[in-house]
Amino acid sequence: MTSAVATRVRARPKGPRIGRVLKPVVFVILLAPAVWLVFALVTDRIDGDVVKILEINTGELALRSLMYTLAISPLRQITGWAWLATWRRMLGLFVFFYATMHMLIYFGLDLELRFGEIWTSIVKRPYITIGMLSWLILVPLAITSPNAMAKKLGGVKWKRLHQLTYVVAVTATTHYLWAVKKDTFWPVVYFGLFAVLLGLRAVRWRRGRSLPHAA
Amino acid sequence: MLIRNRIEPPSSEITPEIDYLNRRQFLGVVGSIGAISATGALAEAVLGGLHPVGAQQGDEVTDEEKVTSYNNYYEFGTDKEDPKANSQQFRPRPWSVKIEGMAKKTGDMPLDDFLKPSRVEDRTYRFRCVEAWSAVIPWRGIPLADVIRRADPLPSAKYIELTTLYDPAQMPGQRRATIQWPYIEGLRLDEALNPLAFLATGMYGKTMRNQNGAPLRLVVPWKYGFKNIKAIVKIKFTDRPANTTWMKAAADEYGFYANVNPTVDHPRWSQARERKLGDILRTPTLMFNGYETQVASMYSGMDLRRNF
Numbered sequence: 096m097t098s099a100v101a102t103r104v105r106a107r108p109k110g111p112r113i114g115r116v117l118k119p120v121v122f123v124i125l126l127a128p129a130v131w132l133v134f135a136l137v138t139d140r141i142d143g144d145v146v147k148i149l150e151i152n153t154g155e156l157a158l159r160s161l162m163y164t165l166a167i168s169p170l171r172q173i174t175g176w177a178w179l180a181t182w183r184r185m186l187g188l189f190v191f192f193y194a195t196m197h198m199l200i201y202f203g204l205d206l207e208l209r210f211g212e213i214w215t216s217i218v219k220r221p222y223i224t225i226g227m228l229s230w231l232i233l234v235p236l237a238i239t240s241p242n243a244m245a246k247k248l249g250g251v252k253w254k255r256l257h258q259l260t261y262v263v264a265v266t267a268t269t270h271y272l273w274a275v276k277k278d279t280f281w282p283v284v285y286f287g288l289f290a291v292l293l294g295l296r297a298v299r300w301r302r303g304r305s306l307p308h309a310a
Numbered sequence: 311m312l313i314r315n316r317i318e319p320p321s322s323e324i325t326p327e328i329d330y331l332n333r334r335q336f337l338g339v340v341g342s343i344g345a346i347s348a349t350g351a352l353a354e355a356v357l358g359g360l361h362p363v364g365a366q367q368g369d370e371v372t373d374e375e376k377v378t379s380y381n382n383y384y385e386f387g388t389d390k391e392d393p394k395a396n397s398q399q400f401r402p403r404p405w406s407v408k409i410e411g412m413a414k415k416t417g418d419m420p421l422d423d424f425l426k427p428s429r430v431e432d433r434t435y436r437f438r439c440v441e442a443w444s445a446v447i448p449w450r451g452i453p454l455a456d457v458i459r460r461a462d463p464l465p466s467a468k469y470i471e472l473t474t475l476y477d478p479a480q481m482p483g484q485r486r487a488t489i490q491w492p493y494i495e496g497l498r499l500d501e502a503l504n505p506l507a508f509l510a511t512g513m514y515g516k517t518m519r520n521q522n523g524a525p526l527r528l529v530v531p532w533k534y535g536f537k538n539i540k541a542i543v544k545i546k547f548t549d550r551p552a553n554t555t556w557m558k559a560a561a562d563e564y565g566f567y568a569n570v571n572p573t574v575d576h577p578r579w580s581q582a583r584e585r586k587l588g589d590i591l592r593t594p595t596l597m598f599n600g601y602e603t604q605v606a607s608m609y610s611g612m613d614l615r616r617n618f
Contacts, residue, residue, distance in 0.1 A: 143390055143443075147443065216579075277384075277488055280388075
């Protein structure tokens with residue numbers, strides 16, 4: 096059984112043309128905010144608390160990318176567009192990219208690499224603790240994202256490991272909720288969206304278990 | 311996206327043109343305030359306002375564009391760019407201010423009558439947000455002490471409580487219960503009488519912008535920004551401290567005094583350093599935001615860690 100899944104991982108379909116053509120477009124769309132932020136920063140177009148604005152933007156981009164990533168499978172099942180699966184790794188790596196930027200901006204620019212403060216923030220401030228945890232969970236997922244790593248790990252293990260994405264959806268949104276001062280509107284919206292995306296999986300998983308042919 | 315393009319208006323047009331009082335003129339003004347004895351401490355107090363303390367850190371007046379486009383003013387929305395975007399229809403006139411409570415001269419007064427007896431002053435103050443960003447802002451307005459004295463508080467009055475306008479039709483942020491409306495702030499009477507305490511009607515030599523608290527806002531530069539209540543409609547004299555909006559929202563994070571204090575952290579971040587709007591690197595935060603000589607005596611003997 097393990098080998099069967101592994102084979103499937105190895106033989107991951109490149110997908111039809113539409114997926115291949117659109118993939119670079121999606122890549123550019125997802126990278127564009129980062130390019131804009133760097134451009135705005137160097138050309139002094141950011142009014143206000145510059146570092147905080149960079150922090151908030153990269154954090155939101157990470158959460159948004161995570162939502163896109165988790166939307167792929169349900170969307171594929173609903174539409175039947177199997178080629179959507181070929182975007183999943185790219186989207187997942189964008190989550191890691193923006194989360195890493197977010198963390199580096201916080202430690203590097205906001206706390207200015209003052210290690211005492213970094214340590215204090217991680218151990219004393221729950222929203223940082225859970226944010227840090229979210230990033231740490233993403234690390235092995237990013238490392239095991241190449242096909243070769245997936246092959247080495249074996250399909251079942253790889254899949255189980257990457258189900259940690261669901262955990263990150265909860266921890267990262269909790270980080271967001273605890274970070275905001277008073278207006279919890281957007282964190283609650285993200286919780287709702289993630290609940291739907293994870294709920295769809297739960298429903299499918301339960302159905303799959305109850306159906307005899309799935310055994 | 312929080313980033314807004316800054317092409318219009320061009321910065322050449324928005325560069326503030328302010329006639330700063332020079333030191334000599336200013337000392338004349340101080341001398342003319344007969345009500346309070348013009349001691350050296352007072353001169354220093356107000357001069358401290360004109361020349362922000364901590365000039366060695368390179369204090370410069372912050373770009374007007376930054377101060378008018380990055381605001382905390384939940385009445386117009388919780389994002390920093392919301393106040394500018396959502397306050398343009400707000401009508402700061404006609405306006406009246408109500409004096410209430412333990413004072414002899416209470417009642418409603420049109421804003422112009424409320425302001426008229428006082429000499430309009432320009433004061434450049436450091437501004438420190440509880441979120442650890444800061445600015446240096448040239449305000450225009452009148453001393454709060456003038457208003458307090460005119461109201462003639464009763465001996466029983468120990469505090470003032472200030473209230474912002476509640477008008478969800480004009481203030482779209484009030485249509486959601488993000489914080490409890492209306493916004494309430496308070497000061498101890500001696501704090502309100504401190505020469506630094508100021509009621510601003512303008513900034514950068516112009517009439518106050520809606521997003522900055524038009525037509526009338528408080529400026530207490532030794533306290534965190536949220537104490538500086540905007541669009542004031544009521545000043546009430548009381549014998550107990552107000553249960554302020556942010557205390558009601560999160561009593562463990564925001565206290566009644568809210569004095570700038572680099573040694574007492576906010577539960578979620580350090581207050582030791584601040585970032586001036588537009589800067590990347592932080593600068594150290596000063597005790598009482600640099601106004602220690604003018605205000606510290608009001609808090610002698612108090613545990614500032616408990617009374618944060």
